[in-house]
Amino acid sequence: MKRLSEERAKILFEKLSKFIGTNVRQLIDRPDGTYCFREHKDRVYYVSERILKLSECFGYKQLVCVGTCFGKFSKTNKLxxxxxxxxxxxxxxxxxxxxxxxxxxxxxxxxxxxxxxxGRITENAGQYQGVVVYSMSDLPLGFGVLARSTTDCKTADPLTTVCFHQSDIGEYIRAEDTLF
Structure with missing residues (x-):
């Protein structure tokens, strides 16, 4: 596993800040240890530094993955x-x-x-802002991007798209062969 290049690290942290803002620091410096992002075959992994040190004894071709896959870079360098x-x-x-x-x-x-x-939406969310989609029982369902700001949603037509779908927990079944 290799470190992210500066360009790819910048893309990753911009995308993370679009969804979680300044909480990126809490994602890295956690009470249970320090975590980092690593790249392996165009995929970004979130892994504990302790686990990363243990994985260094494996070669590049022998290693399938270490940690949690956060995303994948496309050929055009989009995450x-x-x-x-x-x-x-x-x-x-x-x-x-x-x-x-x-x-x-x-x-x-x-x-x-x-x-x-x-059902509900947080206040002061701007257009094209990254959001996490929840059920009404507070179960996270997936990711999305707002098509309209919170103030525009109040006056919008009922059939107007409010949030664009990006990914959801149903992807495990729909894209089982291609996702991993």
Whole structure:
């Protein structure tokens, strides 16, 4: 596993700050030890430094992965978060969207969230802000990007898309062959 290049580290931290803001520091300096991000075959892994030291005895070709896969870099150097990062990012999320119980299944099938499916939304969220999508019972369901700001949502038509779908916990089943 290798360190992220400066360019890729910048892309990763910009994307993280889009979802969790200044809480990135809490993600790295945790009470149970220091964690870091490493790259292996264009995938970004979140791993404890203690586990990372233990994995150094394996060669590049022998190592499948170490830690939790946070995302993958595309050929155009864009980072797409995998759903495995959800449980690490959800507690630190600045902006959240809750979907109605009648729309949870639609979101888990990969559909965008219209205003009619919106249960609640955090205040002062801007347009194109990264959000974590929750069920009304506070279960994290996935990631999204707001299509409209919080103030625009109040006056929007019920069929207007409020949040664009990025990934969800239903991806494990839908993309089982290609995700990992």
């Amino acid at each position: 797409k978060f995998h759903i495995t990062a959800l449980y690490y990012l959800a507690p630190y999320a600045q902006y959240k969207v809750w979907v109605k119980p009648s729309f949870e299944q639609q979101f888990l099938y990969g559909n965008h969230i219209p205003k009619s499916g919106l």
